[in-house]
Amino acid sequence: MSSRLFAYSRARTVLWRRHGISATALRFTSSTSTDKPVPTQTTNHTDADPPVTEQPSVVASTPLYSKDEADAIKPSSEKANDDSSGKKSGSRFEFVREREPIVVHDASQPIKLGKWYRIDANMMDYNQVGKSHINTVPRLAHGLERVLFSPGVHLLQDPNSRVYNFDPYIRGITQPDEFDFDKLTPYITSSKDSKLIKYARERKKRFVGSTSSMTHVLSHLYFAISGGKQPDISSMSMRFADMPSRFTRGMRYPASIALRYNDGVYSIDADKSFDVKDSILSVMGKSLEKLLTSTPSEFEMYKKQNSWKVKEIPEENYHYVEAEDFILRSQLDCRDDRLPRKTFDLKTRGSLAIRMDLDNHEVSRGYQIKTMKGRMQSFEREYYDMVRSAFLKYNFQVRIGNMDGIFVAYHNTARMFGFQYISRREMDEVLYGNELTGNHMFKMILLLLSKMLRTVTDQYPETDVRVTFNSFTPDHSLSMWVEVIDDEKEAIAVKMYQETGQYSVNPAPTAATPEASKEAASKEGVDPFATKDPLGAKPTETDAENALLDELLDEDVDPVEDVYVNSDHPIQHYRMESFSTLNNQDTDDAITLRDQTDEWSINWSLKKSTAPPDELVRHYRQLRLKQSTFFERPSADTPEEELAPLVKVLRRLSRRNMWMNNTPRERVVVNKSRIPDYAPLKHHRADRPVKASSPKPRHRSSPKPMLKTQPAPKTQPTSKPQSTPKPQSTPKTQSTPKTQPAPASEKNEPSPTNSSSDQSGSPGV
Numbered sequence: 001m002s003s004r005l006f007a008y009s010r011a012r013t014v015l016w017r018r019h020g021i022s023a024t025a026l027r028f029t030s031s032t033s034t035d036k037p038v039p040t041q042t043t044n045h046t047d048a049d050p051p052v053t054e055q056p057s058v059v060a061s062t063p064l065y066s067k068d069e070a071d072a073i074k075p076s077s078e079k080a081n082d083d084s085s086g087k088k089s090g091s092r093f094e095f096v097r098e099r100e101p102i103v104v105h106d107a108s109q110p111i112k113l114g115k116w117y118r119i120d121a122n123m124m125d126y127n128q129v130g131k132s133h134i135n136t137v138p139r140l141a142h143g144l145e146r147v148l149f150s151p152g153v154h155l156l157q158d159p160n161s162r163v164y165n166f167d168p169y170i171r172g173i174t175q176p177d178e179f180d181f182d183k184l185t186p187y188i189t190s191s192k193d194s195k196l197i198k199y200a201r202e203r204k205k206r207f208v209g210s211t212s213s214m215t216h217v218l219s220h221l222y223f224a225i226s227g228g229k230q231p232d233i234s235s236m237s238m239r240f241a242d243m244p245s246r247f248t249r250g251m252r253y254p255a256s257i258a259l260r261y262n263d264g265v266y267s268i269d270a271d272k273s274f275d276v277k278d279s280i281l282s283v284m285g286k287s288l289e290k291l292l293t294s295t296p297s298e299f300e301m302y303k304k305q306n307s308w309k310v311k312e313i314p315e316e317n318y319h320y321v322e323a324e325d326f327i328l329r330s331q332l333d334c335r336d337d338r339l340p341r342k343t344f345d346l347k348t349r350g351s352l353a354i355r356m357d358l359d360n361h362e363v364s365r366g367y368q369i370k371t372m373k374g375r376m377q378s379f380e381r382e383y384y385d386m387v388r389s390a391f392l393k394y395n396f397q398v399r400i401g402n403m404d405g406i407f408v409a410y411h412n413t414a415r416m417f418g419f420q421y422i423s424r425r426e427m428d429e430v431l432y433g434n435e436l437t438g439n440h441m442f443k444m445i446l447l448l449l450s451k452m453l454r455t456v457t458d459q460y461p462e463t464d465v466r467v468t469f470n471s472f473t474p475d476h477s478l479s480m481w482v483e484v485i486d487d488e489k490e491a492i493a494v495k496m497y498q499e500t501g502q503y504s505v506n507p508a509p510t511a512a513t514p515e516a517s518k519e520a521a522s523k524e525g526v527d528p529f530a531t532k533d534p535l536g537a538k539p540t541e542t543d544a545e546n547a548l549l550d551e552l553l554d555e556d557v558d559p560v561e562d563v564y565v566n567s568d569h570p571i572q573h574y575r576m577e578s579f580s581t582l583n584n585q586d587t588d589d590a591i592t593l594r595d596q597t598d599e600w601s602i603n604w605s606l607k608k609s610t611a612p613p614d615e616l617v618r619h620y621r622q623l624r625l626k627q628s629t630f631f632e633r634p635s636a637d638t639p640e641e642e643l644a645p646l647v648k649v650l651r652r653l654s655r656r657n658m659w660m661n662n663t664p665r666e667r668v669v670v671n672k673s674r675i676p677d678y679a680p681l682k683h684h685r686a687d688r689p690v691k692a693s694s695p696k697p698r699h700r701s702s703p704k705p706m707l708k709t710q711p712a713p714k715t716q717p718t719s720k721p722q723s724t725p726k727p728q729s730t731p732k733t734q735s736t737p738k739t740q741p742a743p744a745s746e747k748n749e750p751s752p753t754n755s756s757s758d759q760s761g762s763p764g765v
Contacts, residue, residue: 102603110458111451113574113608118581119447120601121440128402129199129320129327134342137317137335138293140407142167147407147419148336148344153372153379155418164670169296170416172663176280179287180307185316189213191260191267193329199320200265200327207259207453209268210329211400214449215393216255216270221445222392223247223471224478225578225602229590231387232430237373240384248389253630254470254623258485259453261462266453271466273494274628280361281350284413288348292409293334319343319401323443324450330401341404344421345397347390351412352381353650359633361413366658367650369410369417377653379418382410387430395427399442414661433592440593444602452576455606456482459572468623478576481620484569493564497628563621563628571616573609578602 102116111117139145143166147154156171157164164171189210190196196208230245256271291299301309317332333346353367371378386408394406405423409416428438456467460482468481565571579588581601591600609616634643643651 110454111606113455113606116603116605117451118601118603119444120599121443124324124443124447126321126323126443129203129322130195132319132332133317134332134335136314137332137343139336140334141293141295142170144292144407144419145336148339148421151421153410153418153420156416159370162669164668166419167296168668168670170291173284173411173414173416174287174291174299174303176283176287178303180302180304180310181283181286183302183307183310183313184286184290185313188316189267189269190329191262191269193267195318196320196327196329197262197265197267199322201263203322203327205265205322205327206325206457207266207268207450208327208329211331211397213257213268213270214328214400215396216253217257217449217469218396218445219251219392220255220469220471220478221448222441223252224576225444225448225580225604226441227580227588227590228476229432231391232433233384233387236380236384239373239375240380243375243384244388246388247392248385250389250631251392252472254468254627256466256468256627259457259465259467261464266457271468273490274497274630279358280413281348281354281358285348288409288411289333289346292346292407321400321402323446325454326446326450328400330397330403332401332403334407339404341402341424343401343403345394345401345403345406347394347406347408349382349386349408349410351410351417352376352385353654354413355385356644356647356650357633360636363636363651364654365412365414366654366656366661367412368653368657368660369412376649379410379420383420391427391431395424395431395438396442398424398427399438412661436596437591437593440600448576448602448604452480452574452606455574456480456572460484468627470623478578480574480576481623482572482574483620484566486566486568489564489566560618560621560625563625565617565621565624567617570613571620573611573616573619574606575609576604576606578604 102118104118140148154165156166157168190208190213193208193210196210200206200208231247233240233243233245256273258269258271260267260269287302290302294302300306319330319332321328321330332343335343351364351367351369353364354361357364368377369379369382373380375381397403398405403424405421405426408420408422410418410420425435428435432438432441453467456465464485464487466483466485468483470479470481473479579586579602580591581587581599581603582591583599586603593600611619634647640648
């Protein structure tokens with residue numbers, strides 16, 4: 001507000017200094033003026049609206065003068081002062097000073113670079129395409145469905161009584177080498193989904209995409225227009241009062257997508273240049289989703305020793321929607337008809353130690369989640385990290401698929417700890433403040449992305465391009481880079497990155513073989529088998545000199561120059577600037593809508609960089625190098641002193657508690673009031689029932705059964721069954737035994753003769 005008032009005051013001073021120019025001729029409208037404001041086409045006020053007492057928005061006012069006119073009428077002395085002051089900078093101040101008119105955005109027309117446009121959520125329709133076969137979507141198993149209707153974390157096993165609240169079968173996690181992933185439905189990218197492309201051609205849409213390929217890009221657009229809004233963690237305990245609430249470093253990672261052209265339709269695929277291998281969490285997420293939606297007997301068939309029993313692979317269930325220029329696809333993981341939107345997403349969340357040390361998960365899998373509250377080894381810490389690192393992407397995925405929320409399973413790749421259902425409303429309150437703000441934000445982000453990608457495809461028609469977004473720039477604008485994809489060189493660079501960790505098409509220098517070294521030494525007249533330096537230098541001095549020389553050579557080599565960039569085609573760089581208008585008032589602050597009457601719009605402008613091509617290539621190489629080294633993690637050979645302090649603590653806790661991952665040999669007790677249909681698998685140790693060992697209750701005065709002491713001869717079977725002597729009927733000698741529950745093994749025994757047979761009872765309650 002202060003920058004706008006400063007601009008108006010300054011403009012009035014400059015213009016009144018010019019003799020012969022009146023305020024009426026300039027059509028100057030001010031909140032301090034007693035004249036009636038000039039009506040505009042962009043605002044429609046009714047008689048019921050309260051009078052506007054503050055300065056009207058620049059969106060709703062006519063342009064005062066252009067930049068060229070301002071330079072023409074400004075005195076030379078004032079121009080010099082403006083150039084030297086430098087107190088005010090940024091897109092927001094420059095826009096108010098120039099007073100460029102803002103055009104209400106027409107979605108059917110392309111934008112013009114450098115012009116300001118205004119969009120709001122009412123400009124976009126969000127509708128379902130085709131039919132979603134919800135009836136074929138799987139349900140939760142093992143009694144987990146009651147988590148959906150009870151807020152908070154639900155423990156798999158009560159730590160005090162050791163009673164299982166859910167089926168003990170899901171405690172231990174099947175490792176990747178034991179599971180047959182070939183029996184699961186393979187993932188299909190957007191460019192290979194024929195049904196998705198068919199919908200786009202029928203409805204004349206230009207872009208198709210999936211949740212996995214678009215959520216990271218949508219996150220950067222959110223950062224650009226949200227005004228620096230941070231997630232709300234005020235509901236957490238006081239242990240997190242001094243912890244940061246901003247989004248994590250992984251969320252700020254520059255996002256790249258590949259636009260693949262296919263007969264009039266561009267498919268949006270995730271860029272896999274530096275994601276050359278799947279992490280342990282992504283691999284185990286597939287098997288864990290199958291575990292949570294299958295009975296124990298069904299899941300056993302997907303293990304490698306039983307996978308031959310799986311006759312057919314089920315098809316995936318997708319939900320398709322159209323929005324602006326997009327046809328979007330979302331995978332439906334699970335359903336429950338009692339939820340408002342019926343479907344929800346499954347998320348398997350690895351523990352803190354696993355996420356911080358992915359390449360050494362076998363070392364970090366001993367980290368346990370023991371308590372509800374606390375900074376370490378608690379469910380609260382896992383929720384805190386999830387809010388800052390994954391909530392925004394989860395929210396976009398839920399909105400694209402029109403799902404009700406997410407079902408989170410907490411684990412450490414070796415055992416399961418607990419479960420939690422987080423509704424979409426809860427995520428909206430943490431991220432945006434309320435659901436109304438989230439709906440408006442999501443629609444405007446899709447509108448912005450549609451227009452930006454359309455500008456790119458107009459610049460490179462019918463061409464495969466890579467688009468990289470980076471919202472964390474010095475001037476707080478959104479940076480967009482465009483590069484033409486060369487598949488042949490791209491494959492070479494990816495292979496080089498897999499082998500050497502360097503994303504380049506130039507072959508890496510290889511170490512000389514012993515034979516080559518001997519041959520080179522013989523040519524120089526040096527004995528290749530000599531153990532001492534011919535000049536008499538000490539080995540230690542030679543080693544030190546060589547190490548220093550290698551260090552100096554490494555400093556002279558710029559790693560940016562070796563990063564592969566397709567410079568055969570020009571690299572383009574765009575910059576998007578934006579600010580918000582809430583109820584006809586401009587602001588750069590974060591927006592939270594209070595009710596349906598609030599009017600919120602985004603004003604934005606896209607500009608193309610005019611820097612020299614060599615400079616653009618150099619900056620783009622730096623960005624790609626940052627992407628390739630962004631997630632460098634310690635390896636198993638990394639010395640302890642080189643590890644980050646947090647990783648050291650997590651590994652120490654993991655080694656101390658590794659034994660807790662072992663399956664306990666104690667008696668398994670299940671809460672049957674919550675799992676009425678519990679039927680354990682006999683061959684599974686964790687849920688194997690313990691045989692009852694308590695003796696049968698007998699009367700004190702009753703003699704031992706005759707079948708035990710005097711069995712009947714086998715060769716002479718009697719025609720009548722041998723009767724057992726009855727106990728004495730005298731009340732004084734017969735005592736009533738204490739009430740004891742009969743063992744479960746007696747329920748199906750027809751006679752005492754079967755008491756010695758090998759029958760296993762069900763676990764106690």
